[in-house]
Amino acid sequence: MASLPQAISTAPPALAVHNIQVVYGGAIEAVRDVSLEVRSGQIVALLGSNGAGKSTVLKAVSGVLDTEDGEIEKGSVHLFGEAVERAPAPAIVAQGMVQVPEGRRLFATLTVEENLVVGAHLQGAGRLAETRDYVYTLFPRLADRRKQIAGYLSGGEQQMVAIGRALMSRPKVLALDEPSLGLAPLVVTEIFNTIRKLRESSGLTILLVEQNANRALAIADYAYIMENGRVVLDGTSEQLRRNQDVREFYLGLSSQPGRTSMKDVKHYKRRKRWLS
CATH class of the missing domain: 3.40.50.300 (P-loop containing nucleotide triphosphate hydrolases)
Structure with a gap:
């Protein structure tokens, strides 16, 4: 058939x-x-x-x-x-698209967890906790550093926080x-x-x-x-x-x-x- x-x-x-x-x-x-x-x-x-x-x-x-x-x-x-x-940007976020900017742009004086919570301003308390746990599953290192000040993290860890913060709004x-900007090769791979x-x-x-x-x-x-x-x-x-x-x-x-000279x-x- x-x-x-x-x-x-x-x-x-x-x-x-x-x-x-x-x-x-x-x-x-x-x-x-x-x-x-x-x-x-x-x-x-x-x-x-x-x-x-x-x-x-x-x-x-x-x-x-x-x-x-x-x-x-x-x-x-x-x-x-x-x-x-x-x-405007808030309307685009509400519609489902979120940007992770170049250079991370974290709230350097806030903790890892506080930075994540900032990204969840459109979510209720129940979904906030669920999404935060998902981010910690993606980035176990952040779970270990949740109470640390974000400005003291390594560049790779800050990039993880930036991505995690964006995910907290449950984007489509x-x-x-x-x-990958400014990160070591092993961190870029991760x-x-x-x-x-x-x-x-x-x-x-x-x-x-x-x-x-x-x-x-x-x-x-x-x-x-x-x-x-x-x-x-x-x-x-x-x-x-x-x-x-x-x-x-x-x-x-x-x-x-022979085509890799500086002149080429x-x-x-x-x-x-x-x-x-």
Whole structure:
């Protein structure tokens, strides 16, 4: 007996960005015509060098551009089908998306547990305790340090607190800004294993902004590469891993000996096929 055809999902993406332009101070264009999609249950990476515009995109979709005199001048952002490009950050959090900012930005004088509680301001007492226990299960080290002042923790432990604080609001979409920044390799491995575990265990949707392309592509389903405020390439992680330019300029894997001199690195933009 023939099987019935699979129904095609018509649900909107968890997050959809369409041709946004972001301007700072009414004059400085930081992002132009950027579009991307994050489907429910996916890990999508936004890659690029420092200054490419990745964090600006994350701030735009999280509603926090106004803190730096930034504004979405054109385009749209939809969260589960609802337009949020003009929504304030608290409304976006209430709708299900939470950002873990670059640099952690903890309340340094509060304890680990107090920082976590701050992230649960939308939750009742019962759900707060349940979610806190879940965070401690993800990060056992934080359970041991729950009464310690957050400012005295190591960089890796502070990153765990920052992720845990975001999870306390029970988000549907987690936006991570440079989670590996300034961390030792072993700690980075632990953080990225946890990000993968979050998706596998709870189906959490994740938008990951990251400079470490190797780490990001190892856990992402799909990725976009930004340069000079624009998306220049996108594809599945496997497709990007096979791309010769991505391998050379982002993964440090050159198929041609002798192309890793400082002169080659200095003039690398001239050889990129996506910029030709």
